[in-house]
Amino acid sequence: MIRMTDVDLRLLRIFKTVADLKGLSAAESALNLNLSTISSHMTDLEKRLGLRLCERGRRGFHLTEEGHSVYQAAESLLNSVEEFRADIGAIRHEISGELAIGVVDSTITDVQAKITDAIRAVKQKGGDLFLKMEIKSPDEIEAAVLERKIHVGIGPFRIMHPGLTYLPLYTENLRLYCSHLHPLFKSAPNDINTEDLQKLDYVARGYMRESRELSDASNFKVAATVYHMEAAATLVLSGNFIGFLPEHYALQWVKQDLMRAIHPAFLSHSAEFSLVLLRGREQTMAVRVFVDALQSSLQPNRRMST
Structure with missing residues (x-):
């Protein structure tokens, strides 16, 4: 069982941005990270999950079947995190x-x-x-x-x-x-x-x-x-x-x-x-x-x- 940490959430956010922009190069400016760092983070996430999330190379970028499933799960998780932050802010009247x-x-x-x-x-x-x-x-x-x-x-x-x-x-x-x-x-x-x-x-x-x-x-x-x-x-x-x-x-x-x-x-x-x-x-x-x-x-x- 994977225990989620702040590092995992950061890796998932990077993965989602790369997937949304359909490539590592396209995500450089959005993430304010260089290509090698993004690639390293993607590899870390794949090792962490034990899944191949995307194909990236001369043939271009595309998500694997597992990558699509992880993307949907990550999107749901990250939305829940944002809603939780918003709910806590509302409780504090902020x-x-x-x-x-x-x-x-x-x-x-x-x-x-x-x-x-x-x-x-x-x-x-x-x-x-x-x-x-x-x-x-x-x-x-x-x-x-x-x-x-x-x-x-x-x-x-x-x-x-x-x-x-x-x-x-x-x-x-x-x-x-x-x-x-x-x-x-x-x-x-x-x-x-x-x-x-x-x-x-x-x-x-x-x-x-x-x-x-x-x-x-x-x-x-x-x-x-x-x-x-x-x-x-x-x-x-x-x-x-x-x-x-x-x-x-x-x-x-x-x-x-x-x-x-x-x-x-x-x-x-x-x-x-x-x-x-x-x-x-x-x-x-x-x-x-x-x-x-x-x-x-x-x-x-x-x-x-x-």
Whole structure:
């Protein structure tokens, strides 16, 4: 029988990070360890467990069958440890443990997204709290919450998963843009024949297909697909594409006259942002403070109980 020690927990955390990042080299910066040290720790864990956890070499990295089983057990154990720390903190009326947040990219420029205020509220409560924040697509956020890899997510979610709780936050407005290098720029915003738009290269987001949400975009020629707003903005700024961007995000280029909206009166749509939690999971004090801080900034009719 294996007696768990702090060293074992550290080795399991290293193993989980390597598995999550799919390789030892990829885990170097995340762990702040060099390759040889990570390899040595992985070998130590394998000897400790008496199992071959992964194959690593010229053919790449992949978990063995035993490695997959150990990963699942390690994930459950480490989650339990974090929950225990959080529970002890709650008993002592302190915020402790870990708060893992997933959010879609480019929310930093939206004054409606009170994420920084919510983080400040949590940190001001003090305690031994480790904060982890990840930029993900909406689908990735939902999957991470369901798998207990993050506690809370923020983004536009089109389909409600039955295992998750969605709390409405705010509405983001998006417009169709072209850059100063695009042939339409001089005619924007309104002196443009909408039929001509169908012939132009259009950049679509893989997780929010605007062609399904906006009838006027149904005949756009999709010439690129991206999964982050920064990628969409880069393609639009190249002068070769038109694409939808959040109004708050595009404003920095609009002010410099590097972008213009195209027919903003009707070539626009909105995305409803929500906060997502795992249904039925008892939330830690850190999560509750974070959620309360976000909801306190909303209008009363948009607030909902967790």
